[in-house]
Amino acid sequence: MCLTKSSFVAPPPALPQVQAICDKKIKFGHSGKDQMSRPYGVSLLIAGVDKDGTPNLFHTDPSGTFTEYKAKSIGVGSEGAMAELHEKYSPDLNLEQTEELAMTILKQVMEEKVEENNVEFALVTAANGFKVCSKEYVQAILKRVDE
Numbered sequence: 001m002c003l004t005k006s007s008f009v010a011p012p013p014a015l016p017q018v019q020a021i022c023d024k025k026i027k028f029g030h031s032g033k034d035q036m037s038r039p040y041g042v043s044l045l046i047a048g049v050d051k052d053g054t055p056n057l058f059h060t061d062p063s064g065t066f067t068e069y070k071a072k073s074i075g076v077g078s079e080g081a082m083a084e085l086h087e088k089y090s091p092d093l094n095l096e097q098t099e100e101l102a103m104t105i106l107k108q109v110m111e112e113k114v115e116e117n118n119v120e121f122a123l124v125t126a127a128n129g130f131k132v133c134s135k136e137y138v139q140a141i142l143k144r145v146d147e
Contacts, residue, residue, distance in 0.1 A: 014048025026064035077109030
């Protein structure tokens with residue numbers, strides 16, 4: 001079972017939100033004295049669904065630039081994860097297959113054993129918006145992957 005907010009108000013499309021975040025990063029990155037600072041020194045993955053149901057996934061970097069992807073990994077182990085995504089991801093995968101692919105890749109790149117207590121899954125859909133999945137949901141994915 002996944003956790004959802006009691007009332008769902010459709011969020012604005014992802015692209016304008018990503019643009020606003022990156023504009024703020026760029027603004028703070030330029031001091032006006034030919035010096036650069038990165039007070040927002042993080043990369044983000046931002047997922048959203050447009051009103052027409054089109055899913056979006058954006059990667060923002062500390063400089064304020066962003067790129068749209070179909071599948072993306074950032075952080076420790078991302079090189080190995082991206083290699084696997086390039087090889088195995090397809091837009092034709094259904095939700096269950098996508099969950100299993102993500103969990104399989106996490107198991108390959110994480111240094112510690114993957115369990116429902118150290119992995120979190122979230123879904124972003126046009127019907128339900130953003131929802132964080134319960135530990136039981138994650139455990140069910142792990143069980144499918146381990147079979």
